Amino acid sequence: MIIFFVSAALCSTDFSIRPRADGALKSSLTCPKIGAKQQLNQVLHGLPNILGRKATKTCTSCGNICLIYIQVSSDIRLFNEYVLLKEKNMLLTIQQESKRQCVQMPSPERIKKVNRSMQRLDGVVKEREDALRLLQTGQEKGRPGEWRRNVFGKMFWYRFREHPVPWYMNKIYKRKRFYTPLFVAPYTRISLEKHLRSKMRRERKEKQNQKKLSVMFSKKTAQI
Amino acid sequence: MGICESYPIYQLGNPQLRIFRPTFNMTLVRPGKEQPPDTVQFRISMEMTKCDVRNYLEKIYSVPVGAVRTRIQYCSNKKRNHLNQRVKRPDYKVAYVQLSKQQTFQFPDIFPEKGKKHEEGSVEEIQEKFMEDERQRQKPDPRRGGVTEWFGL
Numbered sequence: 519m520i521i522f523f524v525s526a527a528l529c530s531t532d533f534s535i536r537p538r539a540d541g542a543l544k545s546s547l548t549c550p551k552i553g554a555k556q557q558l559n560q561v562l563h564g565l566p567n568i569l570g571r572k573a574t575k576t577c578t579s580c581g582n583i584c585l586i587y588i589q590v591s592s593d594i595r596l597f598n599e600y601v602l603l604k605e606k607n608m609l610l611t612i613q614q615e616s617k618r619q620c621v622q623m624p625s626p627e628r629i630k631k632v633n634r635s636m637q638r639l640d641g642v643v644k645e646r647e648d649a650l651r652l653l654q655t656g657q658e659k660g661r662p663g664e665w666r667r668n669v670f671g672k673m674f675w676y677r678f679r680e681h682p683v684p685w686y687m688n689k690i691y692k693r694k695r696f697y698t699p700l701f702v703a704p705y706t707r708i709s710l711e712k713h714l715r716s717k718m719r720r721e722r723k724e725k726q727n728q729k730k731l732s733v734m735f736s737k738k739t740a741q742i
Numbered sequence: 743m744g745i746c747e748s749y750p751i752y753q754l755g756n757p758q759l760r761i762f763r764p765t766f767n768m769t770l771v772r773p774g775k776e777q778p779p780d781t782v783q784f785r786i787s788m789e790m791t792k793c794d795v796r797n798y799l800e801k802i803y804s805v806p807v808g809a810v811r812t813r814i815q816y817c818s819n820k821k822r823n824h825l826n827q828r829v830k831r832p833d834y835k836v837a838y839v840q841l842s843k844q845q846t847f848q849f850p851d852i853f854p855e856k857g858k859k860h861e862e863g864s865v866e867e868i869q870e871k872f873m874e875d876e877r878q879r880q881k882p883d884p885r886r887g888g889v890t891e892w893f894g895l
Contacts, residue, residue, distance in 0.1 A: 603764070607770075610767055614785070616773055616852075662761075680751045
């Protein structure tokens with residue numbers, strides 16, 4: 519499986535994450551991982567001049583990294599993602615080296631912070647994609663699926679997968695059995711009865727509790 | 743491709759798969775055995791291929807890559823915990839990347855040793871001096887040339 523990683527330069531903006539100055543580029547060639555921090559500094563300090571746009575720095579809970587708010591939303595994803603990715607790579611490198619040298623890693627909580635930042639970024643991207651899809655096509659879910667029954671009589675949300683052949687030619691898919699055999703009917707009945715019984719018990723208990731409370735705190739003796 | 747990990751299947755004639763936000767991380771490691779000066783050693787995810795490594799470094803870090811060789815390091819499943827269950831140390835893939843354009847890379851010293859110097863007259867200094875004297879006293883007589891005290895009169 520060959521994947522091409524698209525660099526930021528191929529996007530519509532001419533803003534590139536790669537460092538411009540030769541000094542930083544040299545450092546990245548001689549020392550690719552430590553150069554990331556220098557690259558970071560380069561980018562952070564050189565940011566307000568890029569494209570003449572206003573960029574304000576906001577500090578997040580992520581200690582070292584400032585999530586920079588850029589006015590165009592297309593920049594925000596790629597810029598922040600690569601910064602976070604590079605920071606994570608650097609932290610993993612330092613962690614491994616500290617293990618090798620039997621030395622304590624300085625401030626290991628940075629890894630957790632970077633992971634949380636990446637998760638938040640994913641959440642933002644997902645939200646935007648959902649909104650866009652809803653507006654353009656009206657589809658709620660990105661991945662198609664449907665409610666199906668499995669062999670045990672339980673309903674579950676089945677998410678579709680891509681296959682190169684139709685389902686009636688797929689041996690493994692046919693083995694999965696998305697139907698309930700007839701002899702499972704008594705068990706579904708029993709589980710339904712159990713569910714209804716527990717529901718009734720909960721409601722009855724709630725009513726009894728209310729009755730007890732109304733005896734303790736009756737309306738006649740209520741004081742405003 | 744950050745959120746859903748299953749990639750679309752490839753059939754002849756499909757467009758090339760492109761990823762904007764890779765979930766892979768590459769860890770630079772110090773080589774255990776001596777490597778040629780243009781070789782950099784990485785620990786990568788098991789799912790990455792040589793082409794992935796090349797594209798990752800070229801596009802994200804803009805490092806000119808010549809050749810990439812990978813191998814999978816199997817880690818032991820032999821150790822057992824207090825419940826006598828076998829504990830697996832996770833396997834990892836190692837990539838040896840050779841830089842092009844006659845560049846060299848030397849793994850830097852990230853944790854250089856600092857010489858500790860205590861202030862004069864402090865408790866730590868006196869303790870250090872005492873420990874040093876003790877060690878001197880415990881050392882054998884250098885005139886004996888490494889021979890133990892057992893032999894002799």
